[in-house]
Amino acid sequence: MPELPEVETVRRGLAAQVIGRRIRSVEVGRERTVRRTSRQALIDGLTGATIVAADRRGKYLVCPLDTGEALMVHLRMSGRLLVAAAGTARPLHTHVVLHLAGRPAQELWFVDPRTFGEMVVFDPEQVAEQIPELARLGPDPIADDLTRAVFAGLLRRHRQLKPLLLDQHVIAGVGNIYADESLHRARLRPDRLADTLTTREVGRLHESVLGVLREAVEAGGSTLADTQYVDIEGQGGWFQVHHRVYDRAGQRCLTCGRADIVRVVTGGRSTHFCPRCQR
DNA sequence: AAACAAACCTGTGCGC
């Protein structure tokens, strides 16, 4: 579910509400959520620690602690972080609860129906050994200065654009919604081979990826009909009202008005595009 | 090297 804009929105919520707070105690329900290490490792790593920052790399949330270690949270498909008043009834599938010290008396919940998400306390000095995929992420279009020259270099490969944009080792943070929206804005077909783009087309795609992500962050991300994604206060985003192709198969293209959006499967993922606008 | 399928889980929406 959550892509860069949604994770960034969660990060901002953590920065506003959780930074500086000490974790008094920790409850772990489902051990699967902490499968990279163990229930006890998360409890030991977090109990008594204070969260000193809230960072993000692609779709990975990284919260440094005053112990020198850091908490990594990945929401995957259905994970949510929620701040709630202490003692509030927890939703179904609440797998981890952090009891925050101080006032107001609050808890930070990790809720995740599909259990693909995870939480782990790791040593930032040993990130390459402990969370190898985090160490190998490509540049983050929002957190890093992803210049056009660097971007052009990433496209010098004989690969279809859609799977290339989804590859977190190439660019970190773009997921299925924003890949489709970026390609539409750039007027490029998802199956175009990256190494066939003209300089002008590379420029369009660069601007589109950065623009779509920035605007989506401004809008607090996309909350679809199932309202799965919400920020840490339980509020949805509104970028979904700006979607031009995602989940619009069979509907009129909002850009040209003269063709219907089609859905194909590329790289095992639903892909939506306008066969007339995008070449 | 790159494309594809399957796997990890639970929930929801749709056609019959």
Place this chain on the structure above:
DNA sequence: TGCGCACAGGTTTGTT
């Protein structure tokens, strides 16, 4: 109303 199937914002692994 109930049942079965398709599909879902992510990522990894194994196979062509």
